[in-house]
Structure formats: structure tokens, C-alpha cells
Amino acid sequence: MNNLPSYITEAALTQFIQNALQEDVGDGDHSSLAAIPANAQKQARLLVKDDGILAGVAMAELICQAVDASLTIQILLPDGTPVKRGDVAFTVSGRAQAILTAERLLLNCMQRMSGIATYTHYLTGLISGTKARLLDTRKTTPNFRMMEKWAVVIGGGLNHRYGLFDMIMLKDNHVDYAGGIRQAITATHEYLQQHNKQLKIVIETRNLNEVQQALDTGGIDRIMLDNMSPAQMREAVALINGRFETEASGGITETTIAEVAATGVDYISVGALTHSIRSLDLSLKAF
CATH class of the missing domain: 3.20.20.70 (Aldolase class I)
Structure with missing residues (x-):
């Protein structure tokens, strides 16, 4: 995460993620806690279903780390990459419960950020x-x-x-x-x-x-x-x-x-x- 805008600080990112997770998770992701064994280890991939400019990958990595520091992300396409339908931006592996808990927040950030980056690139x-x-x-x-x-x-x-x-x-x-x-x-x-x-x-x-x-x-x-x-x-x-x-x-x-x-x-x-x-x-x- 080099050459970031000055307003992107560790403190600001941490506060945003904590607040967003509290809003979404509350006292627990009960769907995942109920249905998935606590020790289940799984993997998932971030699938691109549109053409555009990818944004929010670095943010997604921070969200995963905040949910569970043991989650491992392999980034295949960094922020700013032109993408097309069918591309895979990254894979994440680790506790299945943690992957599911992080899923919606990282998607909400990435989808909106990628839409903004795409339109900005177009107008530019x-x-x-x-x-x-x-x-x-x-x-x-x-x-x-x-x-x-x-x-x-x-x-x-x-x-x-x-x-x-x-x-x-x-x-x-x-x-x-x-x-x-x-x-x-x-x-x-x-x-x-x-x-x-x-x-x-x-x-x-x-x-x-x-x-x-x-x-x-x-x-x-x-x-x-x-x-x-x-x-x-x-x-x-x-x-x-x-x-x-x-x-x-x-x-x-x-x-x-x-x-x-x-x-x-x-x-x-x-x-x-x-x-x-x-x-x-x-x-x-x-x-």
C-alpha cells in the first residue's frame, strides 16, 4: 500500500473497518456460526462479473485481516487493473466462518470503489x-x-x-x-x-x-x-x-x-x- 493519498492512514482505516464490522456483525455472524464447523478450513475467490477498473483490493485485504489475522490472501490483480468478466482478483483461504463474515463488507467496498474507479477512468x-x-x-x-x-x-x-x-x-x-x-x-x-x-x-x-x-x-x-x-x-x-x-x-x-x-x-x-x-x-x- 505505497503512494497512498494522505487521508488514507492506518488509524482511519482501522476505525472505518471496526465501525463497519460492528454495523454488520453485531454480536456475531450467527448464520456462519450455526452452519459451519468452527475448525473448517476453506477457500474462495473474488470473481469479476463486469468489465471495468478494479479498486478496493488493498481494502479487502485489510478487512480480512481485521476479521481473522490467520486468513491468507493471494492477490492476482492489484488496484487499478483493467478487468473483464471472468477475471479472478484474488483468492482467500483460512477459516470458513471468517471468510463468510468478511464477505459482504469487502464486496460492498470493492463493488462501489470499482464502479467509481471505472467511471473516473472513462471520463478521464x-x-x-x-x-x-x-x-x-x-x-x-x-x-x-x-x-x-x-x-x-x-x-x-x-x-x-x-x-x-x-x-x-x-x-x-x-x-x-x-x-x-x-x-x-x-x-x-x-x-x-x-x-x-x-x-x-x-x-x-x-x-x-x-x-x-x-x-x-x-x-x-x-x-x-x-x-x-x-x-x-x-x-x-x-x-x-x-x-x-x-x-x-x-x-x-x-x-x-x-x-x-x-x-x-x-x-x-x-x-x-x-x-x-x-x-x-x-x-x-x-x-
Whole structure:
């Protein structure tokens, strides 16, 4: 598990797995405890039943170890591997009861993560040849954000801010509540100075007039072009002229993303990467 995103820590993974197992297992996997002898030793394989990008293999290994440290996993296809129906990602062997207890949690993680990685890989391919890079958003499943953002990275995308704490993003409601672009940016700098914080500042703009206001105010790192047409984005990129990073956002789909990328923006954020994907079909089968 090398080159992991900074939010993937041993403590975070351990806490997630413990909470997820408590939710699923409770006071015991009574189906397995009742039907399977405690000393039965068996094996199973992770069978791929869809075409896509595999994600969550490293997570599955950690889940198995948490359920029973004596379980042995042989990884055949690592995270990020393009897979097709019929492939086997790994085999697991050891106590049959433990394999069955780990089964649903590892499948739930892998199926969703692989679906996200697959869609991320697909959209990334649609903007290849441009300078635009694909970003995720905070439109994630509560308590599963870590896995979803990890899957975006496995699929070839980039992570946007992880949460509300690691970047300043002044969106339309912030701007409206603050009284305008300049007021929002000015208040933000005062806040950061008072609290001795150094955070990047992204300002969302809805039209060329707001883009100009952001340029006139300065003190920002990136200008977000929200729900603009490709023609408007192209004008905005020309107006900004490299002074700040640019990011396109707002309802961008697989049918529009290539045209958006061609406007010259640096980043494209797509909430659908994590909120509207189809999970990859995987199963854990005894053999």
C-alpha cells in the first residue's frame, strides 16, 4: 500500500473497518456460526462479473485481516487493473466462518470503489489530449468518503478538497451572504490571518462580471466557473489569462465534458464521480 493519498492512514482505516464490522456483525455472524464447523478450513475467490477498473483490493485485504489475522490472501490483480468478466482478483483461504463474515463488507467496498474507479477512468479518457484534469467533489456517501475519494485516485482522477477544513471554497451562497465577491474574499483573508491559517482560496463565479470582480480583488488561488456555457468558459479563461487556476463545475456530464475541457480550463469537477455511479458486479465464490 505505497503512494497512498494522505487521508488514507492506518488509524482511519482501522476505525472505518471496526465501525463497519460492528454495523454488520453485531454480536456475531450467527448464520456462519450455526452452519459451519468452527475448525473448517476453506477457500474462495473474488470473481469479476463486469468489465471495468478494479479498486478496493488493498481494502479487502485489510478487512480480512481485521476479521481473522490467520486468513491468507493471494492477490492476482492489484488496484487499478483493467478487468473483464471472468477475471479472478484474488483468492482467500483460512477459516470458513471468517471468510463468510468478511464477505459482504469487502464486496460492498470493492463493488462501489470499482464502479467509481471505472467511471473516473472513462471520463478521464474523454478529456485526454487537453490540459484539463478531472476532480471529484464532496458529494460523497457519509462515512464512506475516504473510500470513494481513494477510488477516484485509483481511476486516474484527482481529489478536490477532502472536507470543509482543508480548503476555502467561497461558493454562491457564501458570496451572497457576504454581500459580494470582494466582501467574501476580504473577510476570508481577515479570518485566515486572525486564526493563523494558510489555506488555498477558491472563489466560485457565475458570470463574466463576477470573474472580473474576482480578478480585480485578487488574493485567491483558483476561479471556479460554475454552470457557464462552454462559450462563456472560453471567454472567462481568456479574461483570466493564466493569472489564476481555473475550474469548471456544475452539471458537467459525459456528453459535455470534452467540450468543456476544450475551453482551456485547468480542472473539471464532476460530482457524478461519486454520487451517480453504477457499482461493478463482483462476487466471492467458494471453490
